[in-house]
Amino acid sequence: MATGLLTDETADQIVTTCRTAVGDSLRSVTYFTRDDFEQLYLRDDLERDADLTSFIGHEWRGFKTAQTAYEGSELGDYEYTIRVFENGFLIRVTTDREGVFATTDGLTVKDFEEVAIGLESFLGERNRE
Template sequence: MSDTLLTEKARDRLTTTCRTAVGDSLRSVTYFSRFDYEQVYLRRDLEQDADLSSFIGNEWHDFKTTQDAYHNSELGEYRYTIRVFDNGFLVRITTEDTGVFITTDGITMKDFQSLAAAVEPVLEDWT
């Protein structure tokens, strides 16, 4: 894990973007590339015991698999993935080279759409 993938300004921008979109429901934000990752934000009431390297490997591999599987489908271009768990949600938003996964407490589908719409241009600015 790296603490230098993003500048402090970029970390602040990503965190602010996510907090603005989902407010206090935001649990964590992790930025990643194919080879490295950086946890940008973790809500204070949560423990830092997640195996992020396993998450990153899975999310990167799954993004590529999903992108290839649905290429040229009638559904249109792939945008983002939502995973539902007992204690929250994980949203993965990915470009060709980088991505971010964001964990949240319960939010609505409209909140997911707002979150993705807010984060996508931030990621595209860095690629």
């Protein structure tokens, strides 16, 4: 699926990273920058009615706020965010240039860590290019 933001290969690599970590619990995957976004995956049993524009605005601001708020704290550098909802979870991994959020059904902390490590590695490689 060509997104305009990503090549087919890159989009597939992001989705594969998430699917490998959480399997059928994956609900959706969205790639975003400060100015644009593309939903890369949506599980077949879900409807395409989410307001992704609002999600992206919130997640981008949330990343910048968290990164600034905790900078220099004894907790160390900000890594990723997990949001818990009634019907699932959202994990956001972001760099200064781009990010990915994935939504899932119920997972363990270990599952989230696997998703985050995979996406951090992927985004880190892209930012070194």
